[in-house]
Every structure is written in structure tokens, then in C-alpha cells.
Amino acid sequence: MPSTQEVELAQFGFSEPDIRRALGTIKVRDVDYADLYFESRVSESVSMEEGIVKRAAKSVSQGVGVRATAGEKTGFAYSDELSAKDLALAAETARYIANSPQGAQSLPVAGRTKPARDLYPADRPVTDIATAERVHLLNLIDAEARRYDPRIVNVMASFNMEYKRVLVATTDGLLIGDVQPLTRLQVTCIAEEKGNRQIGSFGGGGRVGFAYYEEENRYAHYAREAARQAILNLSAVEAPAGVMPVVLAGGWPGILLHEAIGHGLEADFNRRKTSAFSNLLGKRVASDVCTIVDDGTIPFRRGSLNMDDEGTPTSKTVLIEKGILRGYITDRLNARLMGIPLTGNGRRESFQSVPLPRMTNTFMLAGESEPQDILRSVKRGLYAVSFGGGQVDITNGKFVFSASEAYLIEDGRVTKPVKGATLIGSGPDILTKVSMVGHDLKLDEGIGTCGKDGQSVPVGVGLPTIKIDEITVGGTQ
Amino acid sequence: MSGTLQTTQDLSQLASDLLARAKKRGATEADVVVADGDTFSVQVRLSAVDRLTKAREKRLGLRVFIGKRSATASTSDFSGESLDRLVADTCALASAVAADDVSGLPDAPAMAKDLPDLDLYDPTVLSTDAQIELAKRAEAAAMAMDQRITNSEGADFNSASGRVVLGNSHGFLGDYRSSTFSVSVSPVATDAGSGGMQRESWYAVQRKYAKLDSPESVGQEAARRTIRRLGARKVPTTKAPVVFNQEMAGSLLSHLCSAASGYALYKGASFLIGQLGQKLAPDFVTVYDDGRMPGGLGSCPFDGEGLPTRKTTVMDRGRLASYLLDSYSGRKLGLTSTGNASRGVGEGPSVGPSNFYLVPGSKSPTDIIRSVKNGLYITELIGFGVNMVTGDYSRGAAGFWIENGELAYPVEEITIAGNLKRMFADIELIGNDLEFRGRIASPTVKIGEMTIAGN
Numbered sequence: 001m002p003s004t005q006e007v008e009l010a011q012f013g014f015s016e017p018d019i020r021r022a023l024g025t026i027k028v029r030d031v032d033y034a035d036l037y038f039e040s041r042v043s044e045s046v047s048m049e050e051g052i053v054k055r056a057a058k059s060v061s062q063g064v065g066v067r068a069t070a071g072e073k074t075g076f077a078y079s080d081e082l083s084a085k086d087l088a089l090a091a092e093t094a095r096y097i098a099n100s101p102q103g104a105q106s107l108p109v110a111g112r113t114k115p116a117r118d119l120y121p122a123d124r125p126v127t128d129i130a131t132a133e134r135v136h137l138l139n140l141i142d143a144e145a146r147r148y149d150p151r152i153v154n155v156m157a158s159f160n161m162e163y164k165r166v167l168v169a170t171t172d173g174l175l176i177g178d179v180q181p182l183t184r185l186q187v188t189c190i191a192e193e194k195g196n197r198q199i200g201s202f203g204g205g206g207r208v209g210f211a212y213y214e215e216e217n218r219y220a221h222y223a224r225e226a227a228r229q230a231i232l233n234l235s236a237v238e239a240p241a242g243v244m245p246v247v248l249a250g251g252w253p254g255i256l257l258h259e260a261i262g263h264g265l266e267a268d269f270n271r272r273k274t275s276a277f278s279n280l281l282g283k284r285v286a287s288d289v290c291t292i293v294d295d296g297t298i299p300f301r302r303g304s305l306n307m308d309d310e311g312t313p314t315s316k317t318v319l320i321e322k323g324i325l326r327g328y329i330t331d332r333l334n335a336r337l338m339g340i341p342l343t344g345n346g347r348r349e350s351f352q353s354v355p356l357p358r359m360t361n362t363f364m365l366a367g368e369s370e371p372q373d374i375l376r377s378v379k380r381g382l383y384a385v386s387f388g389g390g391q392v393d394i395t396n397g398k399f400v401f402s403a404s405e406a407y408l409i410e411d412g413r414v415t416k417p418v419k420g421a422t423l424i425g426s427g428p429d430i431l432t433k434v435s436m437v438g439h440d441l442k443l444d445e446g447i448g449t450c451g452k453d454g455q456s457v458p459v460g461v462g463l464p465t466i467k468i469d470e471i472t473v474g475g476t477q
Numbered sequence: 478m479s480g481t482l483q484t485t486q487d488l489s490q491l492a493s494d495l496l497a498r499a500k501k502r503g504a505t506e507a508d509v510v511v512a513d514g515d516t517f518s519v520q521v522r523l524s525a526v527d528r529l530t531k532a533r534e535k536r537l538g539l540r541v542f543i544g545k546r547s548a549t550a551s552t553s554d555f556s557g558e559s560l561d562r563l564v565a566d567t568c569a570l571a572s573a574v575a576a577d578d579v580s581g582l583p584d585a586p587a588m589a590k591d592l593p594d595l596d597l598y599d600p601t602v603l604s605t606d607a608q609i610e611l612a613k614r615a616e617a618a619a620m621a622m623d624q625r626i627t628n629s630e631g632a633d634f635n636s637a638s639g640r641v642v643l644g645n646s647h648g649f650l651g652d653y654r655s656s657t658f659s660v661s662v663s664p665v666a667t668d669a670g671s672g673g674m675q676r677e678s679w680y681a682v683q684r685k686y687a688k689l690d691s692p693e694s695v696g697q698e699a700a701r702r703t704i705r706r707l708g709a710r711k712v713p714t715t716k717a718p719v720v721f722n723q724e725m726a727g728s729l730l731s732h733l734c735s736a737a738s739g740y741a742l743y744k745g746a747s748f749l750i751g752q753l754g755q756k757l758a759p760d761f762v763t764v765y766d767d768g769r770m771p772g773g774l775g776s777c778p779f780d781g782e783g784l785p786t787r788k789t790t791v792m793d794r795g796r797l798a799s800y801l802l803d804s805y806s807g808r809k810l811g812l813t814s815t816g817n818a819s820r821g822v823g824e825g826p827s828v829g830p831s832n833f834y835l836v837p838g839s840k841s842p843t844d845i846i847r848s849v850k851n852g853l854y855i856t857e858l859i860g861f862g863v864n865m866v867t868g869d870y871s872r873g874a875a876g877f878w879i880e881n882g883e884l885a886y887p888v889e890e891i892t893i894a895g896n897l898k899r900m901f902a903d904i905e906l907i908g909n910d911l912e913f914r915g916r917i918a919s920p921t922v923k924i925g926e927m928t929i930a931g932n
Contacts, residue, residue, distance in 0.1 A: 044570075049744055052575040058550040058566055059823045060559070061536075074528040080535060080553040093531045096605065131573035154745045190745045190866065197745060199866040239871070241894065241930035242714040272522070274630050274665050274676060354528065389861035391873070395630075395665055395676035396709075398890050400860035400873035422862035422871040422892050424930075472711075474862065474871040474892025476928040 007114075007165045007177025012038045012064070013082050019169045021084075025091040026068045027171045030098040033332065034068040035170040036087070037309060039351040046131060047158035048138040056131060065351035066090040069333050070098040076354050113176045115306035115313060119299045120207035122181050129210040134159050137185075137213060141223040145189050148227035151234065153197075154190040155223070159183070161210075168311040176311040182206075182302065182458060184447060185213050187222045191230035198236070200229025201404070204445035206302045229386065229405055232417050239406065239421035239475025245381035246423065246468045247374055247409065250442035252387055254461030257292055257362050258450065259390040259399040260427040261285070265319050265327070266345075266357040266452075267334035269394050276397030276428050277325065285325045286431030289367050292320040294329055296344055296360030302446040303361035303460035307344070310355050314344035319362075320431070331357045349455035356453060363462030367437025371465040374436045376412040382473055383407045383414050384423070397427035422474040430471060438465030485640055485652050488513070492644035495539055495560060499646075502568045504541040506582045506646045508783070510822050511537045514639025517605070521612040522631035523620075529605070538822040541567045545576040551823035579808040582782065585647040587804075587814070589779040589786075596771045597655040598638065601686040608634045611660060611692050618696030619664040625707060626700050630663035630676055636686075641777075643820075649783040657774070658686045662699040668707045677703040677857075682914060684772050702856070705877075709887035711931040712878055718852035719893055719927045720845055720879070723910060725855045726919035730835055732897055733764065734917060736865055737791055737799075738828040739806025748868035748898055752797050758901045761838055764792035766801060768816055768831035775831040775916035781820025786831055789815045801828050835919040838907035842921040845906050847882035853929055854879055855893065868897035874929075891931040900924050 009015060019036060026034040040062040047055045063080040064087060075097035077090035138157045145155045160183065167177040184205030191198050202225035204218060213219045248256060261277070269275035277285070286292070296314025298304050305314045310332050318326045330338070331346030334357055347358040375383060383406060390401030402422045407414045443462035450459040483491075492509040499507040513535035520528045538551035541564075548570035552563050603611075616632035638656040643649070661680035667673070679699035681690040721729060741747035768786025770776050780786050782804055790798045800810065803818035803826045819829025846854060855876040862871040871894040877884040908921030 046574065052577060054547070054575055054577040054580070055825060056548040056570040056574045057824060058548075058570060060550075060552040060554065060563070062554060071525075072522075073526050076528060076530045078530075078532045090532075093529075097526055097529050131570055135573060135575070156744065188746075192745070197750070197866050199746065199864065239894075241892075241928050243932060272628070272630065274628055274674070276674065352532065352534070354530070391859040391861070393676070393857075393859065393875075395674045396706075396889065398859070398873065398875070400862070400892070402860055402862035402871065419867075419869050420862060420864055420871065421894065422860050422873055424860075424873045424890055424892050426890060472890065472892065472930050472932075474873070474894050474928075474930045476871075476894045 007167050007179060009167065011165065012040065012167065018084050018087065022087045022091045023169065023171050025088060026066065026095045028095055028098050030070045031068045031095060032070055033171055034094065035168055035310065037065040037351055038167040039063060039164065041162060041164045043160065043162040045158060045160040046134045046138060048142060049156045050154060051142055053135045053138050063351040064090065066094045067354060068094040068098060072337060073097040074333065074354060078352050115176065115178055117297065117306045117313065119297065119304050119306055120181060122209055133210065137219055141187055141219055144220045144223035145187065145227040148224050149231050151191045151193050151231060152189050152227050153192045156188040157186065159185050166309065170311060174311045176307060178306050180207065180305065183208055185219060185222060186447065187226040189226040189230040191234055193234050196234055198230050198233035200226045200233060202226040202229065203447045206300045206446040207304060208300050232405065236417040236419045238477045239418040240382065240473055240477050241475040243470050243472050245378045246471050246473065247378060247381065247383045248463060248466050248468065249385040250438065250440050250464050252444040252461065253384060254363050254444060254463035255387050255390045255401050257364060257463065258359060258459065258461050259392040259401055260425065260430050261292065261319065262359045262362045263392050263394055264397060264427050265329060267328040267330040267338060268357055270328050271334050271338050275394050280325050280428060283325055284323050285428050286320050286323040287434050288323040289437045290320055290323050290431050290434055291365040293318050293365065294345065294359050294362045298361055301361050301443065301460045302448060302458045303359065305360065308346045309348045310346035312342050312344040312346060314360060317343045329357050329359065331355050347457050349457055353455045356455065358452065358457050359450060359459050361443065361460035361462065363441065363443060364437065364464060366439050366441035366464045369436040369438050371438040371440050374438055374465050374467045375409060375414060377436065377467065378409045379411060381409045383409050392427065398424065399427055400424045418475065423471055424474060425471045430468065433469045434466050435469050436467040440464050485642065488640065488642040489644065489650055489652060491555065492642050492650065495564065496644060496646055498564045499539065499541050502564050503543055504568060505544055506542040508540050508582060508643065508645035509537065510820055511642040512639060512822050514637060516637040517608060518633060518635040519609050519612050520631045520633045521609065521616055522629055524613055524617060526609055527631055536822040539563055539567050540825055541571050542581055543568065543571045545578060545580050546571045546574050547577070547580045548574060549823070549825045579805060582645055582647060583784050583804040583814060588647055588649040588783050589651060592651050592778040593769065595769060595776045595778055597653060597684050597776060599656045599685045603636060608636065615660050615662045615692035615696040618693040619662045619700040622697055622700035623704050625666045625704050626664045627667040628665035630665060632662040632696065633660065635659045643779065643783050645783055651779045651783060653778050656684055658683055658689050660689065660692050660695050662696045664700050664703045666703045666707055675703055675706040677706060682774065684774065706875065706887050709875060709889035711890050712888050712929065713932045714930050716926050716928050718849050718923060718925055720849060720852065720854045720921060720923045722854065722856050722921055723912060723919060725858055726922040727917050728858055729900065729922065730833060730919045731917045732863055734801065734830045734833050737801050739800050739802040739810055740828055741865060742800060743806055743809035746866050748866065749797065753800065754796065756796050757898065758792060758795040758904055760794045761907060762792055762795045762904055763836040764834065765789065765836065766791055766817065766831055766833045770832045773832040774913065780816045781818035781826045784814050784816045784818065786816045801830065803828050830916050832913065833917045834911060835907065837909050837911040837920040839909055840906050842908050842910055845908055845921050845923050846879055846884065848906060848923065849879045850881060852879045854884060870895050870897050870900065891929055893927045893929055895927040
């Protein structure tokens with residue numbers, strides 16, 4: 001791996017003695033643990049609409065987040081000034097919660113390390129790609145989508161890329177850094193026919209370089225898929241309302257798992273006993289065809305990381321094994337307080353926010369059913385292929401996710417497309433109604449962003465084709 | 478906190494300096510936003526401090542035009558070297574995109590001239606311990622309300638203050654300060670019988686500390702709202718009248734606001750395309766957007782492009798009277814800006830509401846509920862099932878079933894569905910209970926009929 005990928009303290013204008021001093025200031029009597037999180041992020045976006053690339057933006061930010069924990073308490077301060085003085089002031093604030101006299105020790109810091117894995121090697125920073133190349137790609141997308149069907153009246157496309165360098169220094173003696181590229185290409189089409197206007201969206205991305213979108217003509221596939229969905233929706237009929245069997249296609253419909261069980265298994269809610277899953281460890285929460293994992297170690301995926309934002313290596317955590325609830329996903333604070341293992345899920349949006357237990361890539365392992373057999377088994381129901389967003393109430397377990405491409409199933413056959421509808425269910429209960437799991441596990445295209453406590457982080461989901469025997473579908477008919 | 482604390486004059490000087498540098502680099506027009514501020518937040522849980530956060534932030538954004546080509550860039554590093562790079566990067570980006578005929582700053586004569594003091598800033602500084610105490614009091618009040626309140630997701634107290642300076646190459650240079658204080662509580666209640674849990678939250682937010690509801694009243698209201706959800710069940714799938722409480726009716730208004738945005742309209746992504754002047758709702762439906770409401774959470778003396786803010790009638794007795802526009806989306810639609818440019822420091826302008834609200838009617842919420850024989854009272858909506866292009870609407874809901882004009886029992890795990898255009902046309906009653914808790918506010922609203930999906 002080239003040395004340009006390494007993250008050094010000097011890049012943030014600090015030396016090891018500065019770090020030792022700051023950590024020494026925080027690590028007073030009652031503080032269990034403290035860390036410094038240095039971050040520098042460059043992001044760029046270009047976007048097109050009405051056939052021209054008219055917007056381009058660049059953003060540069062850097063700073064340090066300083067955190068101390070004492071028992072259940074967290075003291076946190078951050079600064080966008082990277083000076084020793086600002087670092088010391090932030091450290092003072094962070095240790096306020098410990099209510100202890102000022103410390104003056106200088107803590108040892110181990111030699112600089114980097115994560116054992118390299119899940120997203122890049123030979124050059126994504127931000128080195130010339131704007132002209134990105135503009136050209138968006139122009140190709142516009143042409144491809146319009147070529148798909150003359151009823152496509154507007155194409156909106158955007159390409160976003162981010163190059164983030166982070167460095168974590170902890171009172172446990174860890175000093176570890178990572179370089180985290182992230183890109184995303186998104187296409188939205190509007191179709192119009194006799195006053196009927198419809199929308200379709202598609203996109204993809206990951207911790208990948210620009211070339212990814214040209215390989216296998218992915219950009220053209222995105223454009224055609226967005227156009228196809230918009231055209232399809234021109235003929236969509238009203239969605240049904242009420243309880244019925246639903247077949248979910250593989251890939252992005254895995255958002256079901258993210259909302260229905262993923263959030264409920266984040267350690268913070270379970271430590272506080274405010275999750276609908278709080279007392280269900282070791283209990284059955286799904287049918288025995290369901291095994292669900294959170295895996296931050298898949299190369300190039302949007303939800304993957306070499307290390308989490310506390311310097312812990314990411315891992316593959318079994319959440320549900322053959323229907324039985326096996327584990328929670330953790331950050332340092334909650335793992336320590338609950339006495340359970342670190343899973344490498346301590347994530348934060350930026351230096352301006354504290355780490356929380358968050359998902360990485362959450363998916364169900366493949367089963368044995370033939371996808372065609374799954375559809376054939378349904379007399380009347382819904383086949384949902386693509387979704388918009390979802391949301392969950394952690395405490396009562398009720399979750400929703402909204403279909404953006406769905407069809408009626410009549411007598412085992414996929415028939416008419418229906419308008420978007422929200423599906424609602426109960427997290428600890430819904431997976432017990434999964435009766436068939438396909439052998440066709442698919443991960444999503446890489447567009448997911450998860451929001452929690454005001455913080456957004458990139459995530460992935462995945463699912464084979466599955467059948468849910470009954471769930472409430474929120475149509476109008 | 479920082480030794481580099483700058484005065485408003487320093488920030489104004491910085492803005493002017495950047496505009497000059499951009500001009501030197503070939504920009505024909507430019508504008509600059511500089512923002513800085515202090516934030517403090519404390520979360521307590523079960524009467525102990527859970528998290529304490531304190532910071533000072535600053536950020537600067539530059540937008541340049543080279544002829545009809547434009548780009549924006551932003552940074553948190555105000556060093557000379559960083560700003561040189563920012564100007565060079567922005568100009569390079571602008572050169573790489575396509576020319577856009579309608580791009581550009583607003584016309585020079587239209588820039589805001591009088592910058593009224595809208596009473597947005599309160600210099601009150603509360604000590605760390607005082608703020609911890611306020612959060613503790615709010616949570617304690619919730620916990621003490623009822624034995625069924627068994628747990629807590631915590632209570633927060635937040636305070637923030639900041640400055641914004643906006644300057645452009647027409648010579649406009651404006652600034653204002655603002656502050657917010659807020660308190661929120663999220664209690665958890667347990668049903669003794671089933672063991673089922675419910676969580677709800679309540680909050681208060683104000684620009685002036687003295688106007689903030691007492692932490693006790695916020696905590697008690699949060700507890701009331703949580704307890705009444707216990708024992709919720711599904712209802713059978715049906716069509717029925719739906720009453721939206723203040724907050725949920727506010728979410729309907731927010732959809733109207735998004736659909737009325739000039740950007741959604743010129744892109745063809747709004748169900749309000751071609752509806753200007755059309756009658757979309759009954760005569761008693763009037764909606765305003767008022768950028769100059771004193772002390773308003775969405776008020777400011779000038780918008781994100783430096784144009785004067787104003788009061789716009791969006792819906793006049795059921796007729797769509799105006800879209801919300803900045804100068805770019807206005808030009809695209811052949812209209813003039815309504816002073817609704819909203820501007821994050823790192824982005825070009827887009828359109829956003831200032832204080833966007835539905836004019837109250839005369840019925841109390843109780844009277845509205847009393848008018849329903851069999852129907853639904855909605856207190857929570859979740860998910861994103863709103864299609865702005867078609868107006869198709871389908872969201873997860875929770876609330877209460879109404880029987881013979883009374884709230885009979887709590888309901889959950891249901892959806893409500895319809896179409897926003899038809900829902901606005903089908904508004905039957907508007908409450909007298911308008912309160913501002915954000916940029917968008919609404920009294921209670923009753924809609925004639927929607928599809929409810931449950932069992």
C-alpha cells in the first residue's frame with residue numbers, strides 16, 4: 001500500500017508529546033477512558049438537471065473531538081481549530097463530568113499503528129479525479145436515461161465523493177489511523193404522459209474509486225433503472241390496504257432488517273432497557289430459516305470500515321442465528337458497562353459528534369428456497385422490489401419501510417405494478433412470519449445512510465428473496 | 478473559548494476580503510457566508526449526567542460566478558493559505574461546469590436595505606451546572622408523574638448562539654445574531670399487564686430563555702403523552718375521518734411547503750405544478766410564510782441571498798396564491814423571489830420556509846374530536862411514504878380511535894393513506910390551537926376521509 005494512504009499526527013499539526021499531554025489532562029481519577037478523534041474530510045459533489053451539469057461544490061473540514069467517560073457519563077468537546085491550546089481547552093471540558101481535580105500526568109501512547117485490514121485500497125485519492133471527468137459521466141447518464149424512453153422529461157443526477165482521514169488516540173495507549181474514501185452516484189428520472197407525472201430513482205456506490213462506475217457500464221445501468229422505474233410507475237394502480245403476504249426481492253429491501261431488528265439490537269438501547277429487544281437475548285425472535293449478521297469487513301462496501309471510529313477492528317457479528325437472538329452490536333462505552341464483547345460498531349458522523357453503536361452492513365444469509373417457488377406460493381399478495389426509506393420506534397418495536405417499486409401477486413404470478421405504499425410491522429414479531437428464504441442473497445447497491453440521534457453514517461443492507469406470511473400494507477384500496 | 482475569537486467586524490472584513498480575492502481570480506460575481514457560534518448540550522438520564530457537549534464552531538462558504546458558470550466551496554479553516562486555496566478551488570470548479578443562462582446573484586437594486594432587529598438574540602449565558610439542573614428537573618417531573626413511567630431515554634437541555642455574515646459583490650453586507658434554548662424529555666412507560674413499553678417525547682424551544690416553558694411543564698406533558706399510549710392496539714382496515722394533532726398537521730404543512738418550493742416546481746418534481754391560482758382547499762384554509770415574525774424560529778432580516786424577507790400568502794382562502802422562491806428558481810419560473818433563499822454555509826441557495834403556518838380556525842381540538850363519530854386521532858407518523866411528484870401519501874401512524882366524539886383507546890401499527898392534493902381539498906375543520914415550535918406550525922386539522930390499514 002502506498003505511503004500516501006497513511007495517516008500521521010503531523011498531518012493534523014500535532015506531535016506525540018501534545019497527545020500525551022492532552023490525554024494526561026483528561027485521564028483524572030474518575031475517568032475510565034478518554035480518546036481524541038482527529039478528522040480531516042474533503043468532499044466534492046457535482047450535479048446535473050435539465051441536461052446540464054450546473055452545480056459543483058467542495059467542502060473541507062477538519063477538527064478534533066475529545067471525549068472522556070466516567071461510569072455512564074460522557075464529557076465531550078470538539079474544536080475546528082487544531083492548536084495545542086484548543087486541544088487543551090477541549091480536554092478541560094471533556095473531563096468536567098468526572099468532577100475530579102486536574103490531572104497532570106503524561107500518558108504513554110503506543111507506536112503508530114494502522115488497521116490490520118485494508119478493505120478499500122485506493123491508488124489515488126478519489127478527490128484527484130478531474131471535475132471534467134465527473135461532468136462527462138453525468139452527461140452520459142442524461143443521454144442514456146432519455147434514450148430509454150421519450151417520456152423521460154427530466155433527469156437529475158449527482159456524483160458525490162468524500163475522502164476522510166481519521167486518527168484515534170486513546171488512554172488505552174492506542175494510536176491508529178485510517179483513510180476512508182466514499183463515493184456515490186445517484187440518478188432520478190421524471191416521466192410524463194398526458195399530465196401523469198412519475199418519479200424513479202436508482203444509484204450505487206461504496207468505498208470505491210471513480211473507475212467503479214465505468215466498469216461494467218454501471219453508470220448506464222443506474223440511468224436505465226431510474227428511467228425504467230419512472231416509466232413503470234406511469235401504469236401503476238392503487239396499492240392494496242390491509243394484512244397480506246409480502247414477498248421481498250433481494251438486495252435493498254434488506255432495509256427491513258435494518259429497521260425491524262438492527263436498531264433494536266444496538267447496545268445503548270439495550271443497556272438502558274428501552275429497546276423492544278431488551279430482554280430477548282437467547283430467545284426466539286425469528287423463524288428458524290433466518291440468520292442475520294452485521295458485517296463491517298466486506299471489501300469496498302459502503303457500510304464497511306477497517307476500524308470503527310474508536311479504533312476497534314470491525315467484525316462480522318451474528319445477531320440472529322436460526323431465529324434465536326444471539327448478540328448486540330457495541331461501542332466501547334456500552335460494551336464496558338454491559339460486560340459484553342466489542343464488535344467494532346462504535347461510529348460517529350464526524351469529530352463534532354460522539355460515537356454510538358451503529359450498524360455497518362446488515363443482511364440475512366441465503367436460504368434454500370427457489371425465488372420462483374416463493375412467488376408461486378402466494379395466492380394474493382404484494383411483491384416489493386425497491387424501497388425508499390424506513391423508520392423504527394425502538395421502544396415499542398413498530399417499524400415502517402416504504403415500497404417505491406411493487407407489484408401485485410395474483411395466483412402465484414407477478415401482475416400489475418402498484419403505487420408506493422408503506423409497510424408496517426412489529427420488530428420482535430415480524431421475522432417469526434418469514435416462512436421462506438431464497439438462495440439468492442444480494443447486497444444493496446451502496447446508497448444507504450442511517451440516521452440516529454441526529455448523526456448520519458453510511459450503511460449497507462442485504463437480503464435474499466423472502467416471504468413474509470403477513471404484514472400490514474398501507475395502500476388505499 | 479478560542480483565542481482566535483473574532484468580532485462581527487472581523488468576520489465582515491473577512492467576507493469583503495474573500496470577495497476581493499475571488500474577483501482577482503476571475504469571478505464576475507460572488508457571495509460569501511460566514512457563520513460562527515457556540516453550542517452547549519447536556520443529556521441527563523435517570524437523574525445523572527449522561528453526556529455533556531460543548532463547542533465553538535465556525536465555517537465559511539464562497540460562491541463564485543464566472544459569467545454564467547457557478548460553483549460553491551466551504552471550509553472551517555480560516556487561515557490565509559486555506560482561503561487562497563478555497564478561492565482557487567471554487568473558481569476552478571466553476572470553470573468546469575456548464576453555463577446556465579439564468580444563474581447569477583439577485584439584481585443589485587433588490588438587495589435588502591433596512592435590516593430590522595427581529596429580536597432573535599438573547600445574550601443570556603447559563604452556567605454548565607445550571608443547564609444540567611434544568612435537564613434534571615425536566616426528567617424528574619416526568620418520572621414523578623405516574624408509576625407507569627418506569628424508565629427514561631433521558632432529558633436534554635441545549636443552548637446555542639451564533640452569528641451570520643453575508644456579503645456579495647453588489648456591495649451588500651449584512652449580519653445578524655441569533656440564539657436558541659431548548660429542553661426535551663423522553664420518558665418510557667411500561668404496561669404492568671403486558672410488559673409492553675412505549676416512549677414519547679415533548680420539548681420546548683425558544684430564542685429567548687425567559688420565554689421557555691418551565692422544565693417541569695415539559696416533563697409532565699412528556700409523561701402524559703407517553704402514558705396515554707399504553708395498551709395500544711391495531712384497528713381493522715377501513716376508511717374514516719382522520720384528525721391530525723398540531724405536530725402531525727404541521728407535517729402536512731411541511732409537505733405543502735416542499736411542493737411549493739420553486740426548485741421542486743421547475744424540476745417537474747411537485748404535485749403543485751401548474752396549480753398557481755387554482756382552488757385547492759376550502760375557503761377557510763389560508764397559509765402564510767412570514768420571515769419577519771419577531772422572535773420567530775424561522776425569522777431573519779435577510780434571506781440566504783441577502784434579499785429582504787417578507788410575509789407571503791401561500792394559500793389565500795383555499796387558492797394557491799404563491800410559490801416559495803429564491804432568485805434562481807424564480808427566474809426559472811418567470812417569477813420574482815419571495816425572499817425564501819435558504820443557505821447552508823457549504824451550499825448554494827435553495828428554497829426553505831421561514832415561519833410557515835396555517836391560519837387557525839375557531840374550533841377547539843376537543844370540539845373537532847367531538848365532530849367525529851368513528852375515526853382516527855393521529856399523534857405520531859413515521860416513515861417516508863410521501864411522493865412529492867404525485868402527492869401519493871402512505872405513512873405509519875399511531876394515535877387514538879375516536880368513538881362517538883371521544884378518544885376511546887390508543888392505536889398503533891397502522892398506516893394512513895391518501896393523496897395530498899385530495900387531503901388538502903378534504904380539510905373539514907381547523908383548530909384554534911396554533912403554536913410555534915419550529916419553522917412550520919399548524920393547529921389541529923380534520924380530514925374528511927382517508928384509508929386506514931390495520932388488521
